[in-house]
Amino acid sequence: MVNPEAKLSPDVFDADKLQMMPTRDGYGAGLIIAGEKNKNVVVLCADLTESTRSEAFSKRYPERFFECGVAEQNMATIAAGLGVSGKIPFISSYATFSPGRNYEQIRTTIAYNDSNVKIAGHHAGISVGPDGATHQATEDIAIMRAIPNMKVIVPCDAIEAKKATVAAAKIWGPVYLRFQREKSPVFTTEKTPFTPGKAEIFWESRKPQVLIVGCGALLHNALLAARELDEKWDISSVVLNVHTIKPLDEEKIVALAKKTGAVVTVEEHQISGGLGGAVAETLSRRAPVPMEFVGMKNTFGESGLPPQLLEKYGMGVKDIIWATKKTIRKK
Amino acid sequence: MNLFAIFARIRYIRATLKMEALHEKKLKHLEEIANRLRQDVIEMVSRAGSGHIAGPLGLADIVAAFYFHVLNHNPKKPQWENRDRLVLSNGHVCPVFYAALARAGYFHVDELKTLRQINSRLQGHPHRGVLPGLETTSGPLGSGISQAIGMALAAKLDGKKHRIYCVTSDGEHQEGNTWEGIMFAGKNKLSNLTVVVDRNNIQIDGFTENIMPLEPFRQKYEAFNWHVLEIDGHNIEHFVDAVAEAKAIHEKPTVIIAHTIPGKGVDFMENDYLWHSKPFKSGEAETALKELRTLRGKIRSEHQ
Ligand SMILES: Cc1ncc(C[n+]2csc(CCOP(=O)(O)OP(=O)(O)O)c2C)c(N)n1
Ligand SMILES: [Mg+2]
Numbered sequence: 001m002v003n004p005e006a007k008l009s010p011d012v013f014d015a016d017k018l019q020m021m022p023t024r025d026g027y028g029a030g031l032i033i034a035g036e037k038n039k040n041v042v043v044l045c046a047d048l049t050e051s052t053r054s055e056a057f058s059k060r061y062p063e064r065f066f067e068c069g070v071a072e073q074n075m076a077t078i079a080a081g082l083g084v085s086g087k088i089p090f091i092s093s094y095a096t097f098s099p100g101r102n103y104e105q106i107r108t109t110i111a112y113n114d115s116n117v118k119i120a121g122h123h124a125g126i127s128v129g130p131d132g133a134t135h136q137a138t139e140d141i142a143i144m145r146a147i148p149n150m151k152v153i154v155p156c157d158a159i160e161a162k163k164a165t166v167a168a169a170k171i172w173g174p175v176y177l178r179f180q181r182e183k184s185p186v187f188t189t190e191k192t193p194f195t196p197g198k199a200e201i202f203w204e205s206r207k208p209q210v211l212i213v214g215c216g217a218l219l220h221n222a223l224l225a226a227r228e229l230d231e232k233w234d235i236s237s238v239v240l241n242v243h244t245i246k247p248l249d250e251e252k253i254v255a256l257a258k259k260t261g262a263v264v265t266v267e268e269h270q271i272s273g274g275l276g277g278a279v280a281e282t283l284s285r286r287a288p289v290p291m292e293f294v295g296m297k298n299t300f301g302e303s304g305l306p307p308q309l310l311e312k313y314g315m316g317v318k319d320i321i322w323a324t325k326k327t328i329r330k331k
Numbered sequence: 332m333n334l335f336a337i338f339a340r341i342r343y344i345r346a347t348l349k350m351e352a353l354h355e356k357k358l359k360h361l362e363e364i365a366n367r368l369r370q371d372v373i374e375m376v377s378r379a380g381s382g383h384i385a386g387p388l389g390l391a392d393i394v395a396a397f398y399f400h401v402l403n404h405n406p407k408k409p410q411w412e413n414r415d416r417l418v419l420s421n422g423h424v425c426p427v428f429y430a431a432l433a434r435a436g437y438f439h440v441d442e443l444k445t446l447r448q449i450n451s452r453l454q455g456h457p458h459r460g461v462l463p464g465l466e467t468t469s470g471p472l473g474s475g476i477s478q479a480i481g482m483a484l485a486a487k488l489d490g491k492k493h494r495i496y497c498v499t500s501d502g503e504h505q506e507g508n509t510w511e512g513i514m515f516a517g518k519n520k521l522s523n524l525t526v527v528v529d530r531n532n533i534q535i536d537g538f539t540e541n542i543m544p545l546e547p548f549r550q551k552y553e554a555f556n557w558h559v560l561e562i563d564g565h566n567i568e569h570f571v572d573a574v575a576e577a578k579a580i581h582e583k584p585t586v587i588i589a590h591t592i593p594g595k596g597v598d599f600m601e602n603d604y605l606w607h608s609k610p611f612k613s614g615e616a617e618t619a620l621k622e623l624r625t626l627r628g629k630i631r632s633e634h635q
Contacts, residue, residue: 045536047502047505047534047535047536047542047543048535048536049535049536050535050536051535067536067542067543068543069502069505069534069542069543070472070473070502070503070505070506070534070543071505071506071507071543073507074507096471097471100471101471129381130379130380130381130382130447130448130455131381131447131455131456131470132447132454132455132456132458132470133454133456133458134422134454134455134456134458134468134469134470134471135455135456135470135471302449302450302454302458303447303448303449303451303453303454303455304447304448304449304450305449308449309449312449
């Protein structure tokens with residue numbers, strides 16, 4: 001059942017009532033709050049002001065908004081300079097371009113420099129849809145996670161995205177925030193606990209046989225899968241929201257892996273190097289248990305409607321259920 | 332005229348003689364194709380429910396001229412090794428290229444209906460290898476010129492005579508990679524490379540000169556040792572002339588700065604940056620198609 005402590009929306013399983021909103025909207029709202037609280041917050045964008053939801057900030061605080069044109073490498077390095085000069089820059093573009101194109105600038109001038117820059121990668125995952133594989137970031141968590149001194153946060157809905165944006169402004173140092181284009185269920189509430197680095201149990205049934213670890217909008221699919229597993233297949237599970245992939249909440253993941261003895265990871269990202277990789281690295285050291293990975297399996301995406309793509313590339317509810325059964329069988 | 336200019340002139344005349352002369356009838360034919368491509372773009376993007384519009388409409392004349400006059404290519408043998416290469420750098424304008432490839436015979440025009448749909452070869456941004464006629468994958472801006480440079484170098488190494496063209500946008504000239512390529516091509520005197528810039532003055536957030544000014548644009552290329560030509564990008568004759576002149580320049584790569592009107596051919600789209608890409612409201616696609624079919628009422632009025 002839904003963990004009451006998580007204070008999720010009462011409509012979490014009511015498709016008709018559930019509000020739909022893209023996580024990028026939470027970024028836009030969070031920037032305004034962060035900007036109000038702290039005059040040092042500045043926002044940069046590379047010719048994608050509206051679609052990265054930097055627009056509201058650019059209108060409210062025009063003197064603290066910098067349009068860089070189509071120049072993501074320049075944007076990252078300018079931010080690096082701002083970040084060592086007392087400012088808190090947020091750089092905004094699509095994740096394939098930032099941190100995609102400007103990876104080395106981020107690595108050296110932001111992370112190695114320990115500059116206080118927040119990198120907002122938008123349009124992540126294949127649910128970007130019709131734009132196709134060139135615009136669907138499915139490796140961004142991996143490349144950001146591998147950089148020392150970088151923190152990585154992947155919010156699961158628009159409310160959590162807003163909290164993550166506000167929190168990032170307060171955390172010292174480089175942070176990567178990952179957002180999605182497509183509308184997705186808003187299933188957390190303002191009261192849902194959110195602390196960077198701390199994973200939250202969203203679902204737990206009695207004597208859980210499997211741990212489902214998720215991040216991003218797909219976490220809602222994980223909840224749908226958990227309910228179906230419970231009701232239809234008599235398989236009890238825990239669903240853990242790991243919004244912060246780095247630093248990973250190792251203690252909680254290890255404890256729950258030991259308790260359940262089987263783990264499935266769920267993410268809109270390549271199965272190597274992302275959330276699944278991070279969890280596997282931890283568990284192989286501290287609590288080796290059978291694992292299955294739901295995500296992109298070493299392939300690029302393509303054009304299509306988001307639900308079609310999630311199904312074709314194996315990230316639907318039924319795929320999570322299938323992976324769960326498979327990992328339990330391996331116990 | 333100095334000696335160099337005289338030689339260039341002679342080579343220019345030779346080159347123009349080699350390419351089929353653009354007589355009145357052919358010109359009219361190309362203009363009709365361009366109009367057909369514009370209609371294809373509207374139909375494709377409105378059916379897909381998303382996609383780019385202003386850029387493709389603005390480039391239709393140049394794309395028609397490329398595939399139906401300029402390029403030495405064989406749609407039935409897309410891998411023919413002596414074909415001219417046309418690298419599309421600003422991949423988002425692909426609808427007009429897909430339409431041209433289909434109309435030129437690379438694949439059936441019916442397939443245009445599948446743009447941006449699942450399992451289609453017509454990806455939202457071009458994917459090399461899945462669709463015949465595409466020389467590269469693009470969409471992420473600013474990497475086309477350098478890839479064209481690679482192809483131009485390979486042609487020179489192999490002693491091949493085919494030419495390399497690259498279509499790029501003005502917005503792409505805000506990317507550092509673009510200028511790194513321009514510098515390299517100037518240094519290496521890549522005369523087999525011709526770059527065509529869609530100078531339509533718009534990008535997503537607004538007009539280029541407000542977002543990140545590119546002017547003086549011509550002088551920038553000149554300073555990097557390129558031969559620079561500026562044309563009206565809707566005048567097919569001038570474009571074909573410019574391509575011929577580029578072939579005659581042996582010391583430098585050539586850039587053709589094509590001044591175009593974004594959204595060209597559809598009154599309510601022209602020069603409005605918001606039409607870079609936006610979904611059609613109901614009736615808008617039909618209005619646009621009607622305007623293109625009647626050439627802004629010109630056809631009907633002629634027959635009235
Ligand atoms: C590296 C990269 N950054 C950002 C984008 C998003 N983007 C797509 S088109 C575009 C505008 C570029 O201007 P231009 O090519 O001149 O557009 P047009 O004239 O066709 O409207 C941008 C910023 C991208 N595709 N690639
Ligand atoms: Mg432009």
